[in-house]
Amino acid sequence: MHNFDAVGRRPGSRLVPRSANNLQRLTCAIGILLSLSISIHAQSNSPEARAANLAVCRQRADALLARMTLEEKIGQMVLITSTQVVTGASTNTSPLEREIRASRCGNVFNAFGADYVRRLQQIAVGETRLKIPLLFGFDVIHGFKTVFPIPLGEAASWDMEAVERADRVAAVEATAAGLNWTFAPMVDIARDPRWGRIAEGAGEDPFLGSAIARAAVRGFQGTSLADPSSLLACAKHFAAYGAAQAGRDYNTVDMSERTLREIYLPPFNAAVDEGALSVMAAFDELNGIPATANRFLLQQVLRDEWGFPGFVVSDYTSVNELVNHGIATNEYDAGRAALNAGLDMDMQGFIYHDYLQKMLQDGDINQKQVDDAVRRILTVKFALGLFDDPFRHASDEREAALDNYPAEHLNAAYHLASESLVLLKNDKNLLPLKPGSNLAVIGPLADLRSDLLGSWSGAGDPRAAESVLASIKHDNAGGQVVYANGCDISSDDKSGFTAAVDAARRADVVVMLLGESADMCGEASSRTSINLPGVQTELVGQIAQTGKPLVIVLMNGRPLALEEESSLANALLEAWFPGTRGGQAVADALFGKTNPSGRLPVTFPRNLGQVPLYYNAKNTGRPINPARPREKYKSNYLDSPNDPLYPFGYGLSYTTFTYSGLKLDRDTLHPGESLTVTVDVANTGQMDGVETAQLYIHDLVADVGRPVLELKGFQQVELRAGEHRQITFEIGEKELSFLRADMTWGTEPGNFDVLVGPNSRDLQSARFELAGRPASR
Numbered sequence: 011m012h013n014f015d016a017v018g019r020r021p022g023s024r025l026v027p028r029s030a031n032n033l034q035r036l037t038c039a040i041g042i043l044l045s046l047s048i049s050i051h052a053q054s055n056s057p058e059a060r061a062a063n064l065a066v067c068r069q070r071a072d073a074l075l076a077r078m079t080l081e082e083k084i085g086q087m088v089l090i091t092s093t094q095v096v097t098g099a100s101t102n103t104s105p106l107e108r109e110i111r112a113s114r115c116g117n118v119f120n121a122f123g124a125d126y127v128r129r130l131q132q133i134a135v136g137e138t139r140l141k142i143p144l145l146f147g148f149d150v151i152h153g154f155k156t157v158f159p160i161p162l163g164e165a166a167s168w169d170m171e172a173v174e175r176a177d178r179v180a181a182v183e184a185t186a187a188g189l190n191w192t193f194a195p196m197v198d199i200a201r202d203p204r205w206g207r208i209a210e211g212a213g214e215d216p217f218l219g220s221a222i223a224r225a226a227v228r229g230f231q232g233t234s235l236a237d238p239s240s241l242l243a244c245a246k247h248f249a250a251y252g253a254a255q256a257g258r259d260y261n262t263v264d265m266s267e268r269t270l271r272e273i274y275l276p277p278f279n280a281a282v283d284e285g286a287l288s289v290m291a292a293f294d295e296l297n298g299i300p301a302t303a304n305r306f307l308l309q310q311v312l313r314d315e316w317g318f319p320g321f322v323v324s325d326y327t328s329v330n331e332l333v334n335h336g337i338a339t340n341e342y343d344a345g346r347a348a349l350n351a352g353l354d355m356d357m358q359g360f361i362y363h364d365y366l367q368k369m370l371q372d373g374d375i376n377q378k379q380v381d382d383a384v385r386r387i388l389t390v391k392f393a394l395g396l397f398d399d400p401f402r403h404a405s406d407e408r409e410a411a412l413d414n415y416p417a418e419h420l421n422a423a424y425h426l427a428s429e430s431l432v433l434l435k436n437d438k439n440l441l442p443l444k445p446g447s448n449l450a451v452i453g454p455l456a457d458l459r460s461d462l463l464g465s466w467s468g469a470g471d472p473r474a475a476e477s478v479l480a481s482i483k484h485d486n487a488g489g490q491v492v493y494a495n496g497c498d499i500s501s502d503d504k505s506g507f508t509a510a511v512d513a514a515r516r517a518d519v520v521v522m523l524l525g526e527s528a529d530m531c532g533e534a535s536s537r538t539s540i541n542l543p544g545v546q547t548e549l550v551g552q553i554a555q556t557g558k559p560l561v562i563v564l565m566n567g568r569p570l571a572l573e574e575e576s577s578l579a580n581a582l583l584e585a586w587f588p589g590t591r592g593g594q595a596v597a598d599a600l601f602g603k604t605n606p607s608g609r610l611p612v613t614f615p616r617n618l619g620q621v622p623l624y625y626n627a628k629n630t631g632r633p634i635n636p637a638r639p640r641e642k643y644k645s646n647y648l649d650s651p652n653d654p655l656y657p658f659g660y661g662l663s664y665t666t667f668t669y670s671g672l673k674l675d676r677d678t679l680h681p682g683e684s685l686t687v688t689v690d691v692a693n694t695g696q697m698d699g700v701e702t703a704q705l706y707i708h709d710l711v712a713d714v715g716r717p718v719l720e721l722k723g724f725q726q727v728e729l730r731a732g733e734h735r736q737i738t739f740e741i742g743e744k745e746l747s748f749l750r751a752d753m754t755w756g757t758e759p760g761n762f763d764v765l766v767g768p769n770s771r772d773l774q775s776a777r778f779e780l781a782g783r784p785a786s787r
C-alpha cells in the first residue's frame with residue numbers, strides 16, 4: 011500500500027490542457043483582458059509566495075489585535091446585509107451605518123456601487139478608532155454586470171480557461187463597483203435534479219468539480235489578492251449541502267464519511283489548495299450535526315487536515331437556525347455551538363453581535379477563540395491590501411466604463427455561452443439551419459430576456475441581452491420567422507396552442523424554445539417533478555403532429571426528464587440559462603456559425619424515479635445483464651431501464667469524432683511510476699469542431715468496492731474536418747488512489763481498466779496491473 015499526503019486532492023488542471031492551437035485562438039480573442047490580469051501561472055501566486063505573504067499579513071493582524079477592545083474584535087466577526095439587495099429574510103433591526111460607526115459591524119454584504127461602498131468604507135476608516143476597513147461581499151456567481159451562463163452551463167463547457175476568464179471578468183467588474191469578496195464558487199456536488207441549486211454548481215463529478223473550483227478561484231482572486239481587480243473567493247457551502255434528502259432545499263444530509271470525502275469534499279479541498287481564503291458553512295445538518303456547528307468539518311477537516319488559513323463565514327442566519335435544527339435551546343446556545351465548532355463570522359444572524367461578549371464573561375467561550383477568529387479575518391483583510399488602500403476596489407472610472415459593456419467582457423460571455431451549449435440530438439443533421447429559412451419560432455422562452463440571465467445574476471441587466479428570437483431573426487437573413495408564444499412556462503393555459511400550430515404548419519422548420527423560468531432554479535427552488543413545467547410537453551406533442559422538422563432548444567437549470575421531447579424532436583439543444591450574450595450564442599449555434607461542443611456535467615435521467623442517477627455508481631451484487639435488462643432478481647426496475655437518457659459527459663457536434671488505437675505504454679505499473687495512455691482522435695465529419703476526450707478508470711478489485719467509472723482526466727482538442735491527433739494522458743498513483751478500508755488515501759495493487767471516449771457511455775478500454783504487495787484481505 012502507498013500512502014499519499016493529499017486528502018482527496020486532485021490534479022485537476024494537470025490533465026486538462028487545451029490544445030496549443032485553441033489556446034492561441036482564445037488568447038487573441040481576449041488579448042486586452044489577458045493583459046489586464048489573466049496570468050495563470052504567475053510566480054507571485056505560487057503556494058509558497060501565498061504562504062509567505064500570509065505570514066506577513068498574520069503578523070500585521072496580530073499587532074492590530076493587540077490594540078483591539080473586545081467590542082471591536084466582535085465587530086470583525088459580524089457580517090450584515092445592506093438593504094440594497096436582499097437575499098434572505100431580513101433580521102436587520104439596526105441601521106447599518108450606526109453599527110459600522112460603533113465598530114460593531116466589520117463586514118457588509120449586498121452593498122455595491124463605487125459611491126455607496128465608498129461612503130460606508132469612509133465611516134469604517136474615517137470614523138472608528140482603529141480604522142479597520144470593511145469587507146464588501148456579494149453573490150457574484152456567474153458574472154456581475156456581464157452575465158455568463160449559470161455555473162452548471164459553464165461546467166458544460168469543460169473549458170477551464172474559459173471558466174477562469176469568466177470569473178476574472180466578473181472580478182474586474184465587481185471590484186469596480188467596490189466589492190472585494192464574492193460568495194463563490196459554489197462547489198457543491200449534486201446528484202439530485204430536484205434540488206434547485208444544482209444550477210449553481212459544476213454538477214455531479216468530483217474531478218470536473220475540482221478542476222472548475224480551481225479555475226474559479228484563480229479567476230476571482232487573480233494572480234494576487236492585493237490587486238485592485240481581485241475578489242476574495244468563498245468556497246461554499248461547506249459541506250454536502252447538495253445531498254439534501256429528496257432534493258428539498260435546506261434538508262438533512264446523512265452520508266458515509268467515505269462518500270463525503272471521496273465525492274463531496276474534493277472540490278472544497280481543491281478551492282482551498284488553490285488559495286481561496288474564505289469558506290461558507292452550509293445550511294444542512296450533516297450526520298446529526300449542522301454544518302454551521304460541525305467541528306469535524308470546520309476544524310478537523312478544513313484546518314487540521316487541509317491547513318486552511320482563511321476564515322469561515324456562516325450562511326445567511328444559519329447560526330440562528332441551529333435552534334430549529336434542535337441542537338441549541340436559544341440563540342446564545344447557538345452562537346456558542348458555532349464558535350466552538352470554529353465558525354469565525356456570523357452572516358446576518360446578529361448572534362455573535364449580541365451574545366459573544368456575555369459568552370466570554372460567562373466562561374462559555376474563551377478569549378483565544380475570539381482572537382483566533384479575528385486574526386483570521388484581519389489576515390485576509392491585510393492580504394486584500396485593504397489597510398494599504400481601503401478604497402482600492404471602488405473606481406468611478408472603471409465602474410462607469412462598465413455601462414458600455416466592454417467588448418472583451420461581452421466576447422468572453424459569448425464565447426463561454428457558445429461552449430456551454432450541449433447538442434443532445436441531431437437526427438439527419440437537421441442542424442445547422444440554413445440562413446434564409448422559413449421558420450416558426452415557438453415557445454415561452456423565445457422572446458424573454460430576463461430568464462436568459464438565470465438565477466443569481468448579480469447586477470446583470472436583461473435589457474443588455476438580446477432574446478433568442480431577435481437573434482434568430484438576425485441570423486436568418488433573407489428568410490422568414492413567424493413567432494408564436496404557444497403557452498407560458500408554467501401555467502396550464504392552452505389558448506395559444508392554435509396559433510402556434512398554425513405557425514408551425516406554415517413553416518419549413520420549427521424551433522421551439524422551452525424550459526424553466528430562471529426563478530425555478532437556484533435557492534429555495536426545489537421541484538418534485540423534473541418534467542418541463544406547465545403544458546409545454548403537450549404543446550410539443552401538437553407541434554410534432556404537424557410533421558414539420560422540429561428543433562427544441564432548452565433553457566433550464568437542472569437535468570430534466572426529456573424522454574418524450576427527445577422522441578418527438580429531431581434535434582435537441584441544451585442551452586441552460588446562457589447569460590447576457592446567450593441569445594446570440596444560441597442563434598449562432600443553430601445556424602452553424604459555431605459548432606456546439608458542450609458536454610453534460612451531470613446525468614440526464616429518463617424519469618424522476620431513477621434519481622439519484624450518476625455515472626460513478628457501484629456495480630452492486632446483482633448488476634443487470636445489458637442483453638436482458640428486465641431479468642428478475644437483478645438490480646433494475648420493472649417499469650424503466652437503468653440507463654440515463656443522456657449520460658454524464660455526453661454531447662454531440664455538427665461533425666463526428668472517432669477514437670482509435672487506445673494504447674498504454676506498459677501493462678504493469680510499479681509504485682512511483684506513471685503510465686502513458688495514448689489514443690487517436692479523428693474528426694471524420696465535414697466541419698471543424700472541438701472534442702472533449704474523457705479518461706475514466708475502473709479499479710476492478712479493492713478492499714472497498716470502487717465505482718464502475720471514475721473520471722480522471724479530460725482534454726479538449728480543436729480538430730479541423732479530416733484532421734486527427736494523438737492525445738496523451740498520464741496516470742500515476744494519485745489518479746489511482748482512493749479512501750481505503752482503513753480510511754487512509756492510497757492505492758491497492760491489482761488490475762485497473764482505463765477507459766477513454768467522448769462520454770461516460772461510449773468508451774474503449776485497456777487493462778493494466780498496478781504491482782505491489784497484495785492488500786491484506
Ligand code: BGC
Nearest residue numbers: 097098149193246325326533
Ligand atoms: C445562500 C448563499 C448566499 C447567501 C448570501 C444564502 O441564502 O445560501 O449561497 O451566498 O445567502 O446572499
